[in-house]
Amino acid sequence: MAWTRKDLLTMRDLDAAEITLLVDSAASLEEIASREIKKVPALRGKTIVNLFYENSTRTRTSFEIAGKWLSADVINFSASGSSAAKGESFLDTAKNIEAMSPDVVVVRHSSSGASEILARAMRCSIVNAGDGCHEHPTQALLDLLTIRERKGHLEGLQVAIVGDIAHSRVARSNIHAMRKLGMTVTVAGPPTLIPPFVGELGVKVSHRLEDAIRDVDVIMMLRLQQERMTGGLIPSLREYSRYWGLTLDKLAAHARPDVLIMHPGPVNRGVELSPEVADGPYSVILDQVAKGVAVRMAVLVLLAGSKAAQA
Amino acid sequence: MSPSPPARPREKAQVLDEAAFDRALTRIAHEILEKNDGAKELAFVGLRTRGVDIARRLAEKIVRIDGSTVPVGTLDITLYRDDLDLRGTPVIRGTEIPFSIKGKTVVLVDDVLFTGRTVRAALDALIDLGRPRSIQLATLIDRGHRELPIRPDYVGKNLPTSRKESVAVRMKEHDGEDRVVIVEEEG
Numbered sequence: 068m069a070w071t072r073k074d075l076l077t078m079r080d081l082d083a084a085e086i087t088l089l090v091d092s093a094a095s096l097e098e099i100a101s102r103e104i105k106k107v108p109a110l111r112g113k114t115i116v117n118l119f120y121e122n123s124t125r126t127r128t129s130f131e132i133a134g135k136w137l138s139a140d141v142i143n144f145s146a147s148g149s150s151a152a153k154g155e156s157f158l159d160t161a162k163n164i165e166a167m168s169p170d171v172v173v174v175r176h177s178s179s180g181a182s183e184i185l186a187r188a189m190r191c192s193i194v195n196a197g198d199g200c201h202e203h204p205t206q207a208l209l210d211l212l213t214i215r216e217r218k219g220h221l222e223g224l225q226v227a228i229v230g231d232i233a234h235s236r237v238a239r240s241n242i243h244a245m246r247k248l249g250m251t252v253t254v255a256g257p258p259t260l261i262p263p264f265v266g267e268l269g270v271k272v273s274h275r276l277e278d279a280i281r282d283v284d285v286i287m288m289l290r291l292q293q294e295r296m297t298g299g300l301i302p303s304l305r306e307y308s309r310y311w312g313l314t315l316d317k318l319a320a321h322a323r324p325d326v327l328i329m330h331p332g333p334v335n336r337g338v339e340l341s342p343e344v345a346d347g348p349y350s351v352i353l354d355q356v357a358k359g360v361a362v363r364m365a366v367l368v369l370l371a372g373s374k375a376a377q378a
Numbered sequence: 379m380s381p382s383p384p385a386r387p388r389e390k391a392q393v394l395d396e397a398a399f400d401r402a403l404t405r406i407a408h409e410i411l412e413k414n415d416g417a418k419e420l421a422f423v424g425l426r427t428r429g430v431d432i433a434r435r436l437a438e439k440i441v442r443i444d445g446s447t448v449p450v451g452t453l454d455i456t457l458y459r460d461d462l463d464l465r466g467t468p469v470i471r472g473t474e475i476p477f478s479i480k481g482k483t484v485v486l487v488d489d490v491l492f493t494g495r496t497v498r499a500a501l502d503a504l505i506d507l508g509r510p511r512s513i514q515l516a517t518l519i520d521r522g523h524r525e526l527p528i529r530p531d532y533v534g535k536n537l538p539t540s541r542k543e544s545v546a547v548r549m550k551e552h553d554g555e556d557r558v559v560i561v562e563e564e565g
Contacts (some may be wrong), residue, residue: 070467088467095472104506109457109468137457312528368470372462 070369071361073194074193077202078243086244090212092365093358099136100360110139113170113371118160118185119196120146120176125332125356126196126205130173133363138278139170139371157181158188165189170371174198179236192370200234200295206331207240209362211248213355214285217327222249227279228270229255229310230289230339233262234296237331238289242268256311259300276311287329288313288339304338314341318349327351387544387561391538393519394558402534404518407439409532414483417446419511421482423453425500426471428489429553432518436487441475451475458499473503480508485532489547491517494528519558521545523560 068088070302078086099105115134119127127143134141144164146152151160157176164172165188173194174182179201186193197203215221226245232238232254245252246269255273265272273279280286291307301307313328328340328349336342345352394402414420417440424433430452437448452474462468462548486500497515504513521539538559539545548557 068467092468092470096469098473102507107506108502109459359501365470368457368468372468373466378557 074182074195075188075204075366075370076182076193076195078204078207078240078247079202080298081204081244081247083247086208086211086247089208089213089362089365089369091144092369093208093212093362094216096364096368097361099364100299100357105136106138107136108138109368110134110137110170110371113137113139114168115141115171115173115367115371116141116164116167116169117141117143117196118164118172118174119144120151120157120174120181121197123175125359126175129356129359130191130194130196130363130367133360133367136360137364137367139367142169158184161188165191171276171367178202194366194370197236198238198360199236201236202240202243203236203331204240204244204258205359205362205366206237207244208366209355210241210287210329210331210361211244212358212362213329213351214327216358217351217354218284221245223251224285225251225253226285226287227253227255227273227283228289229276229279229313231260231291232256232265232289233260233300234292235289239268241287242270253279253283257301257307259277259378275279276317277321280313280317280376282323283326284323285327285329286313286322287331289331290333290335291338308338312337312339312341313344315343315347318344329355332356385564390543390560390562392557394535394556394561399518399534399556399558402518403435403458404439404471405434406519406532406534407443410436410485410514410516411440411444413514413531414471417444417448419482420446420448421451421479421484421510423451423475423484423486423500423504424450424489425486425496426452426454427552428547428549429453429487431549432489432516433485433487436485436516445508449477451477451479455499455503458503458550460499474508475507478508479504479510482510483512483514484510485514485516487516489518489535490545491520491528492523493528494524494526494537497528498526502507518547519545527560528539 131141169191171192173196175196179199181198182195228238253271330352419448422433424430433450437450454471454473456468456470492514514531517530520533521537546559546561
């Protein structure tokens with residue numbers, strides 16, 4: 068299996084073999100986290116720029132650690148405190164960064180499609196670390212790795228993705244990837260938070276949490292993305308939490324005893340997840356974060372270390 | 379002329395048959411025990427893929443000769459290569475060394491020793507995992523053409539080759555037979 072892409076922009080573009088290559092490579096790299104000396108020389112002399120136009124702790128830190136464990140030089144560029152705050156355009160900033168010869172630019176932006184614009188404009192490899200409501204491919208990869216390690220396989224598993232589907236790039240990336248790998252996906256949420264096109268993605272839709280979580284292997288709870296909402300989509304947080312918040316009672320009454328509870332973070336405790344569930348035995352939320360570093364190492368090695376990707 | 383199909387390796391000569399293969403490993407096992415005065419504090423680390431199989435065979439032989447169990451680990455040196463971006467897609471299969479190499483005498487095991495670059499990378503990879511007391515090198519075939527100052531401590535067979543040839547070590551674990559052959563790219 069050869070990696071031939073310059074960029075990692077979406078899960079929609081990838082085929083099952085490419086997704087599996089990334090997940091397999093990440094699984095092999097996990098061991099580095101348990102070493103006394105967490106550093107391998109694979110990307111020595113390569114430069115990685117984290118270009119973040121949106122707030123992020125987990126993803127930016129995760130890419131930074133991944134790059135550093137691979138011996139790359141990692142530079143963080145955040146929009147606040149930079150020339151973007153002085154009015155420089157997105158593409159001008161990109162051109163200026165390109166002039167400093169990076170090998171990989173990791174970009175997060177609030178606009179869907181921002182990473183694709185960069186990929187066309189820049190010669191170096193681009194990794195999409197989340198673009199608006201569009202995609203977040205490395206999150207889907209780390210979710211797949213987490214599920215595969217817990218369940219032993221992916222094909223045939225049933226997954227419920229619950230909550231604010233409309234604003235979720237995590238949901239989109241996961242739906243594309245999971246469908247390609249032969250998993251069954253149900254999306255569930257109030258009708259205002261389910262996008263109209265969702266039927267085209269080959270998923271089932273449910274408007275009742277209790278129905279959606281029955282018999283599934285994995286429940287992926289999403290954060291209510293109030294910063295992206297223009298208002299009027301839910302009556303109140305309290306009502307949302309009452310109908311769509313996952314509690315131990317609901318789990319015990321409707322879900323399988325071996326179900327995995329996932330969440331891409333940050334968790335709104337008491338809204339979509341009760342603290343007992345977030346910290347409980349079903350939860351693999353911190354496992355997801357740990358796997359995130361391995362997944363990002365795999366992505367960086369394949370993009371910056373492949374002959375094809377450098378052409 | 380019509381475009382030629384991709385070059386297929388052609389078997390040119392047999393270097394070791396099954397019996398000779400086994401004798402070579404038996405001799406190496408004895409030499410390892412002799413040089414290290416037994417198997418105490420010894421560990422084998424095989425280089426993926428066939429080096430790991432050879433390391434396991436050596437460990438089995440040492441159990442039979444001496445009764446001692448030598449731990450066997452697996453080293454993947456992809457992340458340590460000096461030619462990572464010249465080789466297409468890096469294939470990362472992972473390092474599995476489920477024991478501490480600190481203070482151990484580690485015998486690094488590979489199937490074919492050629493330029494020495496793989497061993498150079500393996501030395502770096504090993505030392506990143508801890509500080510062994512010493513590292514020794516065992517190889518089934520030494521085919522020459524070294525590009526670095528590296529020499530093996532244990533050799534199954536010295537085999538002068540041309541650079542155009544390549545040496546294929548076939549093992550029951552992967553190929554259904556124990557045999558070493560010289561192959562030449564056709565075309």
